[in-house]
Amino acid sequence: MIIKTIELYHVAMKLREEFTTSFGSQSFRHSIIVKVEDKNGEAGWGEVVADQGPWYSYETVETAWHIIRDFIAPSVINKELDISRYIDTVSRIRGHNMAKAGIEYALWDLKCKIEGIPLYKALGGVRDRVTVGVSIGIQKSIDLLINKISEYLDQGYRRIKIKIKPGWDVEVIKSIRKTFPNILLQADANAAYTLNELKILMELDKYELLMLEQPLHYDDLILHAFLQRRLRTPICLDESIKSVRDVVAAYKLGSCSIINVKPGRVGGLVETKKIHDYTAETGIPIWIGGMLETGIGRAFLIAAATLPNIKYPSDISASSRYWEEDVVEPEWTLNPDGTITAPNKPGIGVEILENKIKRFTVKKIKIQ
Numbered sequence: 307m308i309i310k311t312i313e314l315y316h317v318a319m320k321l322r323e324e325f326t327t328s329f330g331s332q333s334f335r336h337s338i339i340v341k342v343e344d345k346n347g348e349a350g351w352g353e354v355v356a357d358q359g360p361w362y363s364y365e366t367v368e369t370a371w372h373i374i375r376d377f378i379a380p381s382v383i384n385k386e387l388d389i390s391r392y393i394d395t396v397s398r399i400r401g402h403n404m405a406k407a408g409i410e411y412a413l414w415d416l417k418c419k420i421e422g423i424p425l426y427k428a429l430g431g432v433r434d435r436v437t438v439g440v441s442i443g444i445q446k447s448i449d450l451l452i453n454k455i456s457e458y459l460d461q462g463y464r465r466i467k468i469k470i471k472p473g474w475d476v477e478v479i480k481s482i483r484k485t486f487p488n489i490l491l492q493a494d495a496n497a498a499y500t501l502n503e504l505k506i507l508m509e510l511d512k513y514e515l516l517m518l519e520q521p522l523h524y525d526d527l528i529l530h531a532f533l534q535r536r537l538r539t540p541i542c543l544d545e546s547i548k549s550v551r552d553v554v555a556a557y558k559l560g561s562c563s564i565i566n567v568k569p570g571r572v573g574g575l576v577e578t579k580k581i582h583d584y585t586a587e588t589g590i591p592i593w594i595g596g597m598l599e600t601g602i603g604r605a606f607l608i609a610a611a612t613l614p615n616i617k618y619p620s621d622i623s624a625s626s627r628y629w630e631e632d633v634v635e636p637e638w639t640l641n642p643d644g645t646i647t648a649p650n651k652p653g654i655g656v657e658i659l660e661n662k663i664k665r666f667t668v669k670k671i672k673i674q
């Protein structure tokens with residue numbers, strides 16, 4: 307492949323409802339949509355999952371813009387390129403995995419379109435339907451949360467994840483368990499606790515949670531290993547895992563029992579595959595996490611979730627859970643059995659609605 311142009315669209319899309327986690331609330335999702343074009347005018351699309359502020363990760367839309375424009379694009383444009391060469395080139399850049407993944411995604415889409423194969427097959431996926439759950443933000447009251455959970459269960463979601471933080475934890479989970487004793491339920495703290503709250507964390511251990519996601523510091527492996535030895539609930543790491551190296555360390559230290567793999571957070575699908583293969587070998591179950599992606603980023607999550615070692619429902623909900631209108635056609639929909647289907651069409655397998663992208667664009671650049 308020879309890439310001639312890279313276009314970046316900084317989009318701001320209004321969420322259907324405000325999303326609140328332990329690190330903040332958001333009504334808009336800012337992200338970067340990436341379009342690459344080769345010398346024949348064939349296009350590939352990707353998405354950078356960094357958000358407006360450095361709250362989940364240090365990366366932001368602006369840092370990713372800078373890294374892509376000034377460092378990634380010059381080493382990609384007008385070079386004979388394949389995906390493995392791309393990975394080698396960008397490995398010189400330290401960190402900035404979300405920026406790297408955005409371009410890698412677009413290269414995967416383009417490569418699969420040129421070769422006429424669906425993305426999930428190119429990756430080595432073994433199923434064309436992936437089991438999904440829904441991630442529900444912190445609500446104004448427990449009653450509102452219980453209503454939301456019922457609605458999502460009625461829609462067919464197979465697992466419920468709630469966001470927790472100190473003060474929105476034990477009572478909330480206790481109430482959910484009273485109403486729904488048997489659902490697959492997990493909690494995500496987004497790093498909101500310290501070992502000073504060990505008592506609360508041990509209290510959560512009573513409610514048969516499927517897993518407890520990233521309870522402690524966003525970069526920690528050691529304290530999580532200490533905590534995992536005290537809890538029977540499996541700890542799942544999210545923020546702490548940025549590469550297969552972190553996975554190896556977490557495995558050796560016993561920092562977690564499960565891993566949430568976000569392809570955008572780990573630098574793309576090649577690194578996702580490495581993590582997948584290592585965890586399959588060592589017997590660590592994984593699932594695919596989301597970052598409130600548009601319909602474009604969502605396609606890559608679905609493809610990743612078709613890999614064999616995906617052992618739990620993934621955070622991949624239908625377009626309508628996030629957006630009034632998505633930027634792809636058809637939109638992503640939930641099958642009645644709580645799955646989403648990976649399209650059997652070349653590349654990401656959905657049509658890009660460029661007019662809608664333009665409507666949501668606050669800034670754009672064409673690099674050539």
Ligand code: OSB
Nearest residue numbers: 362441595596597598599621623
């Ligand atoms: O921690 O998994 C997380 C969204 C933004 C940032 C971090 C997280 C999330 C989610 C939403 O939980 C998952 C989704 O995309 O549905």
Ligand code: MG
Nearest residue numbers: 494519520544
């Ligand atoms: Mg998480």
